Amino acid sequence: xxxxxxxxxxxxxxxxxxxxxxxxxxxxxxxxxxxxxxxxxxxxxxxxxxxxxxxxxxxxxxxxxxxxxxxxxxxxxxxxxxxxxxxxxxxxxxxxxxxxxxxxxxxxxxxxxxxxxxxxxxxxxxxxxxxxxxxxxxxxxxxxxxxxxxxxxxxxxxxxxxxxxxx
Amino acid sequence: xxxxxxxxxxxxxxxxxxxxxxxxxxxxxxxxxxxxxxxxxxxxxxxxxxxxxxxxxxxxxxxxxxxxxxxxxxxxxxxxxxxxxxxxxxxxxxxxxxxxxxxxxxxxxxxxxxxxxxxxxxxxxxxxxxxxxxxxxxxxxxxxxxxxxxxxxxxxxxxxxxxxxxxxxxxxxxxxxxxxxxxxxxxxxxxxxxxxxxxxxxxxxxxxxxxxxxxxxxxxxxxxxxxxxxxxxxxxxxxxxxxxxxxxxxxxxxx
Numbered sequence: 001x002x003x004x005x006x007x008x009x010x011x012x013x014x015x016x017x018x019x020x021x022x023x024x025x026x027x028x029x030x031x032x033x034x035x036x037x038x039x040x041x042x043x044x045x046x047x048x049x050x051x052x053x054x055x056x057x058x059x060x061x062x063x064x065x066x067x068x069x070x071x072x073x074x075x076x077x078x079x080x081x082x083x084x085x086x087x088x089x090x091x092x093x094x095x096x097x098x099x100x101x102x103x104x105x106x107x108x109x110x111x112x113x114x115x116x117x118x119x120x121x122x123x124x125x126x127x128x129x130x131x132x133x134x135x136x137x138x139x140x141x142x143x144x145x146x147x148x149x150x151x152x153x154x155x156x157x158x159x160x161x162x163x164x165x166x167x
Numbered sequence: 168x169x170x171x172x173x174x175x176x177x178x179x180x181x182x183x184x185x186x187x188x189x190x191x192x193x194x195x196x197x198x199x200x201x202x203x204x205x206x207x208x209x210x211x212x213x214x215x216x217x218x219x220x221x222x223x224x225x226x227x228x229x230x231x232x233x234x235x236x237x238x239x240x241x242x243x244x245x246x247x248x249x250x251x252x253x254x255x256x257x258x259x260x261x262x263x264x265x266x267x268x269x270x271x272x273x274x275x276x277x278x279x280x281x282x283x284x285x286x287x288x289x290x291x292x293x294x295x296x297x298x299x300x301x302x303x304x305x306x307x308x309x310x311x312x313x314x315x316x317x318x319x320x321x322x323x324x325x326x327x328x329x330x331x332x333x334x335x336x337x338x339x340x341x342x343x344x345x346x347x348x349x350x351x352x353x354x355x356x357x358x359x360x361x362x363x364x365x366x367x368x369x370x371x372x373x374x375x376x377x378x379x380x381x382x383x384x385x386x387x388x389x390x391x392x393x394x395x396x397x398x399x400x401x402x403x404x405x406x407x408x409x410x411x412x413x414x415x416x417x418x419x420x421x422x
Contacts, residue, residue, distance in 0.1 A: 018332050046324060052340060055321030056209075057360040064341035082337065084329060108332075 009039055010093055011118045014086040014103055016111040019045060024106065025083040026070040031102035033073045037095030038088055040119070042142045045084030087118040174275075177403030181389045184382045188268045191276035193308040203366045204303045207318055209356030210251045210295060217295050219247040241279040243294020253302040254290040254357065255311075255318055256325045258336040261374070261381040261388060262315035264305075266326075268382045272310065277301045287326030288319065306368075309380050313351040314371030317343050320357035334371065343368070 020028065025043070032038060048065040052058050068079040090096065103111050119141025123134055126145035134140060174189035175182055187193055202213035211217065221227065224245050229235055257264050264272070266289035273282035273291045280293035280301060291301060302318075305311055314335045319325070319342065328337045333345045340359035346352050346367075353366040372380065384391040384403075393401030 017329065019329050019337055021332050024332060046328060046337065046339060049339060052359045053322065055358045057321075057358045060360055062340055062359070064344075065339075082331075 008092050010090045010096065011116060012088060012090065012096075012099065013114045013116065013118055014088075014099075014111055015114070016084070016103075016107050017109045020083040020107075022068045022070050022079055022083075024108070025079065026072065028083075028086065028103065028106035029070070029072040031106040032086070032088065032099060035095060035098040035102045037091040037098075039091050040138050040142060041086065041088040042119075043079075043081065043083050043086055045081040047081055048079070089119065174271075175403070176406045177393070177401045179384075179389045179393055179401050179403065180379065181382055181384050181391075182401065182403050184263070184380060185268060185271075188264060188310060188382055189271045189275055191272060193272075193310055195307050196309050197307055197313075197369045199303065199306045199366070199368060201299070201303055203353075204306055205299055206362055207353050207356055207366060208251070208253055208299065208302060209320070209358055209360060217243075217246065218249045220249050221247040223247050241294060241297045242300075243297040244279055246294075246296065248294040248296055250292050251295045251298050252290050252292045252320070253298055253305075253318060254288055254320050254323065255305070255316055256288045256323045256336065258315040258325060258330065259287075259327050259383060259385075260315065260330050260336075261377040261383060261385070262336075263312050263372070263377065263380040263382065264310040264316065265381075265383045269305070269310065272305075273301065288323040312372040312377055312380075313343070313368040314345070315377060317353075318357040322359065334374070345371075 014028075016028075029041075029043075032041070048062075048068070050062060050065055052060045052062065069076055070079055090099065100113060103113065121137070121140065123131075123140060124145065127134060127140065127143060130145075131143070172190070175185040177183075177185075205211065205213045224240055224247065227247075255264075255266075255269055257266065257269070259265070266284045266287065269289040269291070270282040270284045273280050277291070277293065277297070279297055280291050283290045283292070291298060293301060310316075315330075317325070317336060317338060319338070319340075322339050325336045325338055331337055335343065335345055335351070340355065342355040342357070342359060343351055343353050346365075349370055351368045351371055353362065353368055355361050378388055381388065391401070391407070392404045393399075
């Protein structure tokens with residue numbers, strides 16, 4: 001039996017044709033934010049390590065990957081990934097045309113917008129092991145299960161955060 | 168009549184390029200100084216001595232062996248150099264060479280080397296002064312586009328990732344960068360250790376140029392079957408079908 005959803009929210013994934021520089025990522029995220037209706041948002045892409053992770057040069061700092069600060073909706077945070085995908089949940093269908101227009105304004109190349117289910121709804125074992133009982137279910141699916149806690153940046157008007165204590 | 172080896176079937180541009188790579192008949196596009204290639208490889212400082220694993224062959228007194236008399240050793244083997252490597256990552260977005268074709272090039276054209284192909288990278292091992300020579304040949308020829316190909320000894324991701332905004336292949340360690348003058352500069356060696364000076368690798372190929380020189384079959388470029396909708400597939404796909412059929416039915420035994 002299929003249970004009808006009691007919410008009209010909509011999950012979408014924006015895949016630009018190229019990886020975004022921090023400047024373009026900032027522009028895109030601000031355009032998305034100004035379109036409104038964003039319940040939650042996640043950026044996804046390959047990791048940008050601060051030091052060489054392995055090999056003969058292990059530990060050598062990578063200056064190019066440092067201080068990639070961007071400011072979205074008045075809050076500054078540091079990018080730790082190359083922005084390749086943006087997944088977000090819109091409050092309703094009415095924000096979709098605006099989202100597409102926002103991407104067209106911000107991205108100088110083509111992109112795809114896919115609808116689907118991109119955030120999980122129940123905590124996984126990894127979520128539980130790392131964060132215990134998560135009170136605000138909106139952060140589910142925003143957490144990379146392999147990421148360290150310092151890789152996590154959550155921006156919200158209501159200050160949704162996760163306690164950063166070590167377990 | 169002299170025998171001309173036949174390397175790869177097909178009349179598509181990719182088939183022709185694959186033949187060029189395998190035969191070693193590749194066009195020289197740039198000239199990167201040897202010292203710069205050595206610096207990028209990062210195994211020894213330019214001008215430093217080669218480290219060796221054994222004395223030069225002439226001093227060793229080799230046993231009386233007919234094969235050793237017939238096969239002339241490479242310069243590196245004669246001097247007793249260490250084995251070193253050079254590893255390449257080529258973007259699947261129409262890089263001129265793709266891993267297998269660097270390997271074919273190496274196996275067919277380079278004496279005393281050990282090419283290895285992995286899903287997104289390609290490594291050649293050889294005696295140090297030989298591998299320096301082979302690497303320079305690859306850098307200078309049409310097998311390499313400086314934006315879509317780079318030498319990566321470790322952290323090799325990039326082959327199957329989307330390109331960066333400026334058309335460069337993504338590199339986690341930022342070993343190459345696009346200068347304001349449109350040239351690509353190597354700023355780190357192949358394992359990510361910063362170089363003393365930036366090395367100018369020249370201008371990258373345009374997208375059209377890369378598509379012209381590529382050896383990758385892609386549906387949005389040149390597909391393996393040749394022209395889409397044609398009555399007959401290109402010979403490349405027929406040959407592959409034939410080989411797979413033989414291999415599946417009879418373990419590739421010709422009888």
